[in-house]
């Protein structure tokens with residue numbers, strides 16, 4: 411079962427658990443505009459911690475578009491970026507898919523290689539997310555991702571399988587020299603990944619049984635080995651980040667495991683960890699525990715202070731449904747920023763509204779005319795992305811594939827329409843570009 415299918419069992423959107431603490435306001439009572447202004451005064455117009463932009467140039471604001479399996483392809487990412495999103499994560503890609511992939515676009519449990527291919531100059535900075543069960547395979551996949559497959563597929567598989575130190579071809583300072591020779595032809599990569607994110611969060615059972623994703627939160631030694639292997643295999647200039655849940659389950663044993671892996675990630679040299687405030691067992695059911703995220707961040711910063719280090723960068727995830735939630739989460743939990751996930755599916759204007767709050771403006775709601783324009787643009791971008799995926803670039807097949815895959819986006823976009831139910835029903839019938847345009851004409855036509 412994919413993340414997408416698991417999320418269908420999720421409970422309806424509700425605020426993260428964030429009761430008043432120490433005489434302060436509850437999460438929902440925090441004024442997001444004031445928080446945004448505070449960030450701008452502290453860090454400059456983007457409001458992002460400068461250490462984040464130092465690691466990933468261009469990542470200037472305290473939020474990003476999360477990896478969203480089945481959604482966050484190049485088309486969705488570009489739409490988000492056009493609305494002010496400073497950085498995006500690909501959906502999680504299995505290490506073995508990446509290594510087997512080549513141009514065959516091997517379909518796996520999660521993700522499709524094509525969805526993770528950078529979508530041109532505009533699709534940057536892009537953080538590529540990988541998930542797997544073997545340190546060596548993960549490291550080889552990370553190298554292949556960063557190099558965008560510029561060596562032969564066989565040589566990457568050899569890296570994963572070879573005995574001895576992973577970092578063959580080490581540079582004089584012990585850093586891996588990346589072969590950045592561009593690939594000839596029109597399939598050449600256009601842009602590169604700004605960072606590699608290791609997924610230790612995915613709750614999907616099938617994946618857990620194979621010891622991947624969130625499974626590792628119950629096996630700290632293995633998780634740490636993976637993080638070490640990925641970090642060591644890449645040059646220091648390529649940041650490694652981590653996605654975790656706040657624990658495998660709610661037992662004290664798993665809380666201790668979480669803390670071990672979380673601390674090890676920073677000790678190993680990962681730039682930051684994004685913590686989702688639900689457990690792996692919880693999947694997408696029930697609220698995200700912002701109160702526990704707050705404890706995690708505060709305890710970590712205490713440990714940093716005691717060790718004479720600067721407070722680490724932590725991102726929070728879970729129940730970010732509006733632009734206001736981004737700033738409320740930051741103020742409530744003490745995180746450096748928030749990961750925007752389900753809240754931005756069909757609502758890229760969330761990013762514009764975050765930028766509005768940072769600029770001290772009132773948040774702008776999208777007019778129907780803007781909604782129509784973006785709906786048309788998203789379909790067009792999806793067609794371009796899918797044309798690369800469909801064998802032989804067959805335009806008709808790309809269109810029909812796009813028609814089917816865009817339904818779920820249309821349904822989400824329709825939530826902003828005054829007659830949401832009718833428009834959602836119309837989007838469920840889409841098969842082609844003509845159908846899409848008909849819905850726009852009929853329901854957004856007078857915009």
Ligand SMILES: Cc1cc2nc3c(=O)[nH]c(=O)nc-3n(C[C@H](O)[C@H](O)[C@H](O)COP(=O)(O)O)c2cc1C
Pocket residue numbers: 413414415417476477478479480500501502539609611653686694698727728729730731749750751752753
């Ligand atoms: C359909 C779906 C797919 C997801 N795919 C990924 C993924 O590929 N990588 C990842 O790190 N997180 C993935 N997530 C988790 C989200 O990034 C996020 O952590 C989670 O949805 C909680 O945030 P929210 O409550 O604001 O949606 C996925 C979530 C959903 C609902």
